[in-house]
Amino acid sequence: MARIVGEVMTREVVRARRGTPFKDVVRLLDRHRISGVPVVDEDDKVIGVISGTDLIRRPAGRSADGRDLTARELMSTPAITVHPEQRIADAARVMERRGVERLPVVDEEDRLIGIATRRDLLRVFLRTDDEIRREILDDVLPLVLGRTAPEVTVSVRDGVVTLCVPGEHGAELAAAIRSAYRVDGVVGVVNRPAPTGSSRPAGPAPGPAAPAPEHR
Secondary structure: OOOEHHHOOEOOOOOEEOOOEHHHHHHHHHHHOOOEEEEEOOOOEEEEEEEHHHHHOOOOOEOOOOOEOEHHHHOEOOOOOEOOOOEHHHHHHHHHHHOOOEEEEEOOOOEEEEEEEHHHHHHHHOOOHHHHHHHHHHHHHHHHHHHHHHHOEEEEEOOEEEEEOEHHHHHHHHHHHHHHHOOOOOOEEEEOOEOOOOOOOOOOOOOOOOOOOOOO
């Protein structure tokens, strides 16, 4: 079934404090070859994030009165965070929508417990069509459809799942589509009418399938 952020996040997190000077933040990014750091308070609660873009906006590292800038003045706030039990697909959508490369992972009290990067999340989607198809056939459909599952034909091409559900089981179709869409690596789910009493073939059905609107 769908994987969660806690499975792929990095637990050892480079972080900055409110008073970390500009130059030290730059050193952190350079030393660890990362594009940003979360900023935490005394209780390790995330209060902001500093990215390379934030630093570029203040290249001198000093305020108008000549004072050295600190992380508190450089960070973007509020921080965009995720929880470890959130689905990886949902976290990836947050990244895409907000245009960020990394998401601090926090617990129920907003304390920093990990970091999830775009690379961490996208790695999950590098699955073959056959791997996706096998998970749907072996894990998803039996759970959702029970004894009806063997009568459903499943094919996958480029992450797009095509389900062929016999007409007499049309009532279960919506549940099958929703569940298939939650499988990691799936980018679309469509349905094709199947003749009554059809059985599941050994291999994927030929022909391209176009993505359908997302079902959540």
